[in-house]
Amino acid sequence: MPQLSKILVVEDNPLLLLDLCDQLEELGYTTVSATSAATGMRLIDTSVSALITDIELGNGPDGLALARLAARYRPGLPIVVVSGGVTPTAADLPPGAVFLPKPYSLDAVVAALEGQLLAVAA
Structure with a gap:
């Protein structure tokens, strides 16, 4: 079964980014880590086993655009989308991605990623 090993975290708030990366x-x-969707897009490669992205990332593409691109480029990639200001519809998310509103717990993020791995393996 696939394992979570290298997680790409995209968040424009430096404190939230560092905190989540440290906890993981x-x-x-x-x-x-990346602070923009553009940087995140450059970092998605075959070594990344999951993506966590905020929706609102300042100027440029948002986290939903990044999540959709990642899902097209890497089908089956576990994706968690978070936001404190935007609640996406199911149609806004790529298939299989999970949305968690801020504030979220680390346990909820890890459970969402691992749940997607199990769904892909089944």
Whole structure:
């Protein structure tokens, strides 16, 4: 079964980005961070095993655009989309992606990612 190992975290708030990456690393995951969707798009490669992205990322593409691109480029990639200001519809999300409103718990993020891995493996 596939494993979560390298997680791309895209968040434009530096404190939230560092906090989430630190917490994930304490659980044994490797993280790669980006503060914009454009940078996140450049970092999606075959070594990334999951994506966590905020929706509102300042100027440029938003996190939903990044999530849709990642899903097209990497079908089956576990994706968690978060936001404190925007609630997307199911049609806004790529198939299989999970939305979590801020504030979210680390347990909810990890459960959403691992749940997607199980669904793909089934």
